Amino acid sequence: MGDATSLLTDRYELTMLEASLRDGTGSRRCVFELFGRRLPGGRRFGVVAGTGRLLQAIEDFRFGDDELRFLHDEKVVDAATLAFLADYRFTGTVTGYREGELYFPGSPVLTVEAGFAEGVILETVALSILNHDSAVATAAARMSIAAGDRPLAEMGSRRAQERSAVAAARAAHIVGFGATSNLEAGRTWGVPTMGTAAHAWTLLHDSEEDAFRAQVATLGTGTTLLVDTYDIRRGVETAIAVAGTGLGGVRLDSGDLPTVAAYVRGLLDDLGAHETKITVTSDLDEYAIAALAASPVDAYGVGTSVVTGSGTPTAGMVYKLVARQDDAGSWVSVAKASTDKASTGGRKAAFRTLERGTATSELIVVSDGFEEVDDAASHPDARALQVPLVTEGETDAAHVGAAGVQAARTHHAQVREELPIRALALSKGDPALPTVFVDRA
Amino acid sequence: MGDATSLLTDRYELTMLEASLRDGTGSRRCVFELFGRRLPGGRRFGVVAGTGRLLQAIEDFRFGDDELRFLHDEKVVDAATLAFLADYRFTGTVTGYREGELYFPGSPVLTVEAGFAEGVILETVALSILNHDSAVATAAARMSIAAGDRPLAEMGSRRAQERSAVAAARAAHIVGFGATSNLEAGRTWGVPTMGTAAHAWTLLHDSEEDAFRAQVATLGTGTTLLVDTYDIRRGVETAIAVAGTGLGGVRLDSGDLPTVAAYVRGLLDDLGAHETKITVTSDLDEYAIAALAASPVDAYGVGTSVVTGSGTPTAGMVYKLVARQDDAGSWVSVAKASTDKASTGGRKAAFRTLERGTATSELIVVSDGFEEVDDAASHPDARALQVPLVTEGETDAAHVGAAGVQAARTHHAQVREELPIRALALSKGDPALPTVFVDRA
Secondary structure (H helix, E strand, O other): OOOOOOOOOEHHHHHHHHHHHHHOHHHOEEEEEEEOOOOHHHOOOEEOOOHHHHHHHHHOOOOOHHHHHHHHHOOOOOHHHHHHHHOOOOOOEEEEEOOOOEEOOOOOOEEEEEEHHHHHOOHHHHHHHHHHHHHHHHHHHHHHHHHOOOOEEEOOHHHOOHHHHHHHHHHHHHOOOOEEOEHHHHHHHOOOEOOOOOHHHHHHOOOHHHHHHHHHHHHOOOOEEEOOOOOHHHHHHHHHHHHOOOOOEEEEOOOOHHHHHHHHHHHHHHOOOOOOEEEEOOOOOHHHHHHOOOOOOOEEEEOHHHHOHHHOOOOOOEEEEEEEEOOOOOEEEOOOOOHHHOOOOOEEEEEEEEEOOEEEEEEEEEEOOOOOOOHHHHOOOEEEOEEEEEEOOEEOHHHOHHHHHHHHHHHHHHHHOOOOHHHHOOOOOOOOOOEEEEEOO | OOOOOOOOOEHHHHHHHHHHHHHOHHHOEEEEEEEOOOOHHHOOOEEOOOHHHHHHHHHOOOOOHHHHHHHHHOOOOOHHHHHHHHOOOOOOEEEEEOOOOEEOOOOOOEEEEEEHHHHHOOHHHHHHHHHHHHHHHHHHHHHHHHHOOOOEEEOOHHHOOHHHHHHHHHHHHHOOOOEEOEHHHHHHHOOOEOOOOOHHHHHHOOOHHHHHHHHHHHHOOOOEEEOOOOOHHHHHHHHHHHHOOOOOEEEEOOOOHHHHHHHHHHHHHHOOOOOOEEEEOOOOOHHHHHHOOOOOOOEEEEOHHHHOOOOOOOOOOEEEEEEEEOOOOOEEEOOOOOHHHOOOOOOEEEEEEEEOOEEEEEEEEEOOOOOOOOHHHHOOOEEEOEEEEEEOOEEOHHHOHHHHHHHHHHHHHHHHOOOOHHHHOOOOOOOOOOEEEEEOO
16 A cells, blocks of 8 residues: 555556647546446356455555656656646545445446546556456355355465455455455455465475474464375374364365365264364365355365456456536536447446345436436435545545455445345356436436 | 565465474475466466566565564464564575476476475465466467567556556566556566557547547657547548548457458558558457458557456466475475375476477476486487576576566567477467476486
């Protein structure tokens, strides 16, 4: 935190900025909308994540001497633009879905209102953060559903870029993972951390028994011993011989897990270690977790699949200009028209309609006129989905830092309860809720 | 650079560290090897990337007051371990494949020799960096092959976590992408940056003509105009009307690109703009680029697919203890034995055998005894693949920073020339070279 985020930006944003300062359009008031045209991977719902990180990134979006020198030396922009950037501080307004909220095709996940010059240069960093974190959260939520009441831990740091790994651990925690292996996620975001030992620990020692004995001496009998380095049967027997029947747990990281888990449960029970738990960690994804529902497994550790979005590493959301003022100060709805990437212009207000507590639609009211849209009144069973995140440059502190993560986690757990049962299916399908556009323009 | 990387670490590494300091095994000299069991996605070759970033991360792997306070407050490790970490500085030796080098299943991409305590805690950060960057480089190299002599630009920042995006731009540049949209990649790694305007630029203005006129006024007629916001025919006509037949280029970001590119080329030629280039940027991957080989396209911009590894976002490499000393100081080869994740113990020396300049195999000599392996002599047509990266804690400066990126780019271009023609196929298949293990133990 605190590192400048201003060069995490596509060059064309600064090019457009420069041109807009020259021709005067940079001061035109604009509305940018961040949304997904579809839910990737045939999933039933999406989960918004990264909002708290984005709000921090907007605060840190400053151009210091280093950034300005680079832009000058590389001739990216002219002197007038450098002067604008030196003073840059976002003074606009951002509203959006709460972090942890569900989203559907067309949901206005984030709305930025600012002068063109101020708003256009946030495009890349906003998309980078929300696309990554939402992709992870969307995949992780399915794993959380598949795991039911069994604890889930995120342990995929090694299969993600080193800073993505921290963001992924954070996103997974928001949607129900109880812990992470990633220490930086613990420090920065307050995610509980966990972990005991790898195969290297056993291989380091002259015998598996030596390794287990040393681990128990340090961590106590409540620790979890990794029993599959050599032979699983002997590993389990050695573990109980060393730690006693009060051993906290064993971890299995290879093999056909339903078979191996049942076998190990039987071994443990035969040895009298009825309370010793079994954690499995080998190449799990939401499907493998679901397939283990009937197996005697007590906890899951998920790696690659959660940090890479289980086949969908980006949410694919876009950041589009949807409305702007003209020289007379009147608002004009705008949208790209050609071919396959058309979108809906105009500012939008979003609601989730509910019947007896179950969500029935994503209702999006398009309103060019920018009168206050207060459709909550006209939809008594609808919940307004957008909240203020930044108001005239001031960030709402409730959404940032470790407290923001906990708030998002709580919110996610609540709104997931509203989903209809069909939304919980792991198979590919249509979005669980229809998106209904209402044009009030 | 310079930010502490020490908590980009799985908690179990510090747990093992603590236990090893207690039972004395922490000082056992160890060899850790980083390798991939297979090439992901049925690809014909892999590309090593991230080495320069990793060397920086190892230098920055320090535990300052903030890190130590977190570990203390969270009771991650005991006081003796905190004292060890406070003084931590890697003093071991790292050898490995040059950045930009090709790799195959079992290639010893990185070898770390150090005391267990020193070496074990680098596992996560080493894997995070090399798995991500190598996945991107491996995918991007295929795009570079498909593009042939046409320029390629990376512009996928918005579809990757914000810091991953910078690493991805760097990796793509190493394997042949000429430029990136990402400004931070320009500043940190010296990758050339590019970009002109988005659809928002056109939508901001009262007319497409106004937008083009303002862009040309700022960037000159050599700029590239985005012509598909409304109607492509009118967009092209307006572009030439505004900029003249000397317009540098037009960009197409939607539609069926082979059809649209041919249509636009015809329009431009009819208007006399024979030198105006066509850049295409819509959802390209290596297959789409290959399909455009016969189309009148001058340059490609690639987004999502390159930053997400085109379906394979992680290289899936692992970091394993392969040898250690015993109490008597003798080396012992070690490897996990059970079931599906077996690997080959022992330190390895790697060579690429060549016949008349074409690579024929990945030759890996396993040598437990740790005598100097100098098989280059016995294989006169083999090229040794491992180079010193860190020697007793001292990093070889040739591999880091922007100069390291350029060296890697040059090396990659050279070694790709050695590949047999079958390696250039985009279809899934076996690795282009067999990995041959020779056991000298």
